[in-house]
Amino acid sequence: MCSDTCFLKPDIVCPGIPINWPDDLHTFFMSFPWARYHDGPDRLPFTVDITVPRLPRARSKLCSHLTIREDYxxxxxxxxxxxxxxxxxxxRNPKAHTNYHYLGLAHMRDILVKKHADQVNQLKLQACNDSCKYMYTLTQLDDYNRLVMAISENDIPRIHQVINIALRNGASIREIVNKLEDALEGVYQPRGYGASDLDIATLVFRL
Ligand SMILES: [Zn+2]
Ligand SMILES: [Zn+2]
Structure with missing residues (x-):
């Protein structure tokens, strides 16, 4: 209770200010640049009070803690x-070159997620390239095997010519071997290769 001599208002404690973080941004926790919450060179000039999480408040680091009007x-x-x-x-408008220090957790998360996705895509692409090369090599090996088999298992007249003509016609190993196999089936089924002047090379490239 005041005595008669107590004519001064009692000191009013500074309440700091409310932080009205806009709703269209990520939450205050996710978009506030906590990385600057320190005393280093790019420090923020205020402290944050999150006692009531929905209503964060700020107080200047130079707050006098006293104020002249209630609620001000x-x-x-x-x-x-x-x-x-x-x-x-x-x-709200982070620039591409904005230092991550100036961004909130949501932005850092987005950047990390994007980096991660890029890396995953890179790896997927790499794996795809590798397996495509691998498949191609296998296919090629298979073609060569088939060619070797076709030649070693069958007495093909003028094999050198067959292959020469094929190569001159720009045929791939696969094309050569496909045609050889087709020709061999056709040739050997009816009568064996008794038809002496049968020119497989001609036959092959008529197919
Ligand atoms: Zn500032
Ligand atoms: Zn203050």
Whole structure:
């Protein structure tokens, strides 16, 4: 109770300022640049009070803790509004070159997710390339095997000519071997290769 001599208002404690983080951004926790919450060179000039998580508050690091009007911040805390707006601006329009220090967790997460996705795609592409090469090599080996088999298992007249003509016609190993096999089937079924002047080379490239 005041005595008669107590004419001064009692000191009012500075309440700091509310941080009105906009709804169109990620939550305050996810988009506030916590990386700058320190005392280093790019430090924020205020501290944050998240006692009520829905209603975060800020207090200037220079807060006098006393103020003249109830519910009004001290002069130093009053200047924090501009800093918060500035941070909201950065959070809303992060530039490609914005240092991650100035971004919130949501942005860092997005960057990491994107990097990860890029790496996964890179690896997938690499794996695909590798398996395509592998498949191609296998197919080629298979073609060569078939050619060797066709030649070794069958007495093909003028084999040199057959292959020469084929190569001159720009045929691939597979084409050669396909035609050889077709020809051999046709040739050997009816009468064996008794038909002496049968020219497989001609036969092959008529097919
Ligand atoms: Zn203050
Ligand atoms: Zn600022």
């Amino acid at each position: 911040p001290c002069e130093e805390c009053g200047e924090v509004y501009a800093h918060v707006y500035h941070l909201i601006d950065i959070a």
